[in-house]
Amino acid sequence: MPNMTGIELLETCKYRTNQLSIILSSYDEFDYAKQAMKLGAFDYLLKPLNHEELSATLKKAVTHLDESGSVGKKSEKAEWFFANDAKPSSISNSIKRVLDFIDENFAEKLTVQELADHIDKSPTYLHGKFKKEMNQTLSQYINKVRIQKSIEQMRNGEDHIYSIAQSVGYSDYKYFTTVFKKYTNHSPTSFIKSLQL
Known part of the structure; x- marks a missing residue:
């Protein structure tokens, strides 16, 4: 093809x-x-x-x-919301560098200042530039990357939610659960169970 x-x-x-x-x-x-x-x-x-x-x-x-239980019902239990959330076709070099840095360091504590320093720009500049080009905020993108990585682990058989949370950059288990549910409409536990059906 x-x-x-x-x-x-x-x-x-x-x-x-x-x-x-x-x-x-x-x-x-x-x-x-x-x-x-x-x-x-x-x-x-x-x-x-x-x-x-x-x-x-x-x-x-x-x-x-x-x-x-049919495709539709299974989708309701374990829907993945980021499949169509592709990166824009035209991204500036500075934002590409930020995306690469996030993808490589998602498990670390990332600050706007650190990301801005990475491209020699101010945090204010980065905030505006990122939102304009990516149609989302930096924190939204970072959370999506982390949740995506956590789902990859779940699909590979990992079911210890605390360990998953730690490995993708969330030191607070409860906060990870809150963010996961925000982006998938499911708790980590229910999402893992849906994968086992």
Whole structure:
């Protein structure tokens, strides 16, 4: 497909809980299939396509969705709100540097002064510039990055919420729970349970 591979598409969509992916590929390589399944693919079919196999796979997929309470219901339990929250296509170099710094240091205590110093600008300048280009405040972006990282851990099987909170930059467990619920509409505990359905 143009612009990205199937694996890259799965990586982009892996936090969307209202979908089920079936890979059709000409790559008969175990590592490629393993990577696809790790990213949440329901099944992996090889080309040239066997129509009976495809039909059987689609039936299994429908059964799976019915047993899980339908796509819509599962989405209500574990909806990921940042999937469409892509970075703007045009960002200044200074803001790119700030985004990279945040992405690399999200687990640390980040201050506006520190981020402003990183690009040799004032905190006031950074506040205005960031909000204008990113359509959100610095604190909103930092929280979203941290919550995204916490969900990655949850999807990888981590279920100790206190440890997750610490690892993504929240020393206060209760505050992490409050922020998590604000951005996902679910508590960390209920979100983890929804992933196990």
